Amino acid sequence: MRIVIVGGGIIGAALADRLARPGTAEVTLVERDRPGAGTSGASYAWLNANDPADARYHAFRVAALDAWRRVAAEFGGPDWARFAGGTEWAVAEPARDALAERVARLRDLGYPATLTTATRLRDDEPALRPPAGAVIARFPGEGHAHGSAAVGALLARARDAGAAVRSGTPATGLLVRGDRVTGVRTPAGDLAADTVVCAAGWRSPALLATAGAALPLVDPEAPGSSAPGLTAAITPGAGPVRGPVHTPGLDLRPVPGGGLLLEAADLDAATDLATPRADLDARGAELLDRARVLFPDLDARVDRVRRCVRPLPVDGRPLVGPQRPGLYTVVTHSGITLAPHLADLAAGEILGEGAEPALAPYRPDRPPPPPRRP
Ligand SMILES: Cc1cc2nc3c(=O)[nH]c(=O)nc-3n(C[C@H](O)[C@H](O)[C@H](O)COP(=O)(O)OP(=O)(O)OC[C@H]3O[C@@H](n4cnc5c(N)ncnc54)[C@H](O)[C@@H]3O)c2cc1C
Structure with missing residues (x-):
């Protein structure tokens, strides 16, 4: 079976890792930039099921934490997936x-x-x-991951199992014959597939539209959209915390090799796709100032301030399943927490092993949520 995965973020990497099976599936992953360059590489990446509001979704996330623990154990307790609480x-x-x-x-x-x-x-x-x-x-029971390192490790294991990873290769469209998706178009030529998996994060709607499929994501370009966000990495000599920490005005978590990743809800909410680079940098400096309030002796500088875009379903829940014959979509918010679990569940469906009941509430064509009361 030939599978083409579009997108080398945490979702595409976890899927490639689960799907690459010599003798069963021939997996090719195409990434427009380099693996981890999208949202996953800039994400705050807190591994959690910390919202009790929807008990079923909470249980789904708890299962996702178990999946991460299994992945971390398989890799021998790496510094890119830690459960320090x-x-x-x-x-x-x-x-x-x-x-x-x-x-x-x-x-x-x-x-x-x-x-x-x-x-x-x-x-x-x-x-x-x-x-x-x-x-x-x-x-x-909570933890944190580091997206770019996690993507690198999962894709390295997928390659060892026979997957091909093509960086700098955008899928410019889906190939369609009748109602079936038969592959992807790339500048380097067409790639035929029995199943194309769309794991293109917030850019998924543009790709899916080429086969007439839609995906209910929050529009990142709308003024005041909640999809774009902001994180800043700072580099102190030694990381002062062991796990994710949420305080009024600042969230922080360790970065492998020393350093912290910072975010703050107010600065995140004020960021959109039109925010100029100078404002993003000023927000990075503000995050460092807030970290110095927590740690007065902090000797650190801002390494990188990144705007990143959430693939944010309008009802906040994962969008997973077939959208056309030959086309399977996996797009979600909280994708770092959910990736290994979604990959475990979706892999069987993609390989034709039958519908997975745990995914039933999360189909891409489910009815839209009722409008909110004012
Ligand atoms: C500020 C912020 C904080 C967050 N905090 C958390 C958190 O604490 N915990 C958590 O679990 N989640 C968190 N998230 C959400 C999480 O980061 C995302 O859900 C997750 O990274 C999405 O992964 P992905 O693989 O779907 O997307 P991406 O990482 O964006 O990967 C998609 C990839 O597809 C590629 N691509 C797109 N279109 C094409 C194409 N046509 N052809 C080829 N390649 C293409 C892109 O270049 C990209 O590399 C946060 C997000 C943000 C923005």
Whole structure:
């Protein structure tokens, strides 16, 4: 079976890793830039199931954390996928009450979540000093990945299993015969496939449109769109935290080899596709200033400020499944958390092993969500 995967982000890499099976599937992955160059390489990449609002989706994400633990074990505990636990604190109301309530609801769902004290927190995160009076939560089962390194490792294993990875190769369109997708068009020539897998992240709608297929993603170009975001990498001598940390005004997590990745909800929300580079850099400097408030001795500089675009389904849930004969789509928000689990589930469907019940709620052609009440 010939499979062409379009997109070398975390989703395409996890799929290539699961699908490359000598004697069963002949896998080619095409990437317009280089693997990991898209959203996955800039993502905050917190591995979590920290939202209790939708119990079914919460359970799906818990299964995804198990899939990540398995991948991390297979690779011998790499520094690009760590489970050191997550930390969050809140200082003002209503955030304090909301955090305590979320911890209680997550515990009811069986998710490891606990309220703790600044003193006890030092056992897990010795460098952190939450302000007096903060409500502090620990989520011991959570982790973080580092997207570009994870993509590199998964694709290296896929190559070892026989997959071909073509960088600098955009799929400029889908080849269609009747109602069937038969391959992709690239500047280097057509690639025939029994199944094309669209894992092109936020650019997926443009590719799918060439076969008349649509995907309900938030438009990143709309003014004020929530799809574009911002992260900054800083390089101190040694990383002061072990896992993801969420504080009022700053989220941070370690970067392999030393350093931190920073993001903040307000600066992220203020970023769109038209934000000039000078403003992005100013936001990177602001993130570093906020990190210095947390760590007054931090000796660091901003390495890289990146605008990145969420492939954001309008209802926030994954979009996974066949869209035409010969065409299978895997596009999602929280793609770093979900990638290995989605790849495990989707691989069987792509290889013709039957429909996977766990994916039933997440089909791309499901009805749109009802309009929100004002
Ligand atoms: C600021 C921010 C913070 C986030 N934080 C988290 C988090 O904490 N936890 C979490 O789980 N998720 C998080 N996410 C979401 C997560 O990063 C994404 O869901 C995930 O990276 C998407 O992976 P992907 O492989 O689908 O897309 P991408 O990584 O964008 O990969 C798609 C690839 O396809 C390529 N491509 C596109 N079109 C074509 C074409 N026509 N031909 C060939 N190649 C093509 C692109 O170049 C790209 O490399 C965050 C996202 C953002 C923006």
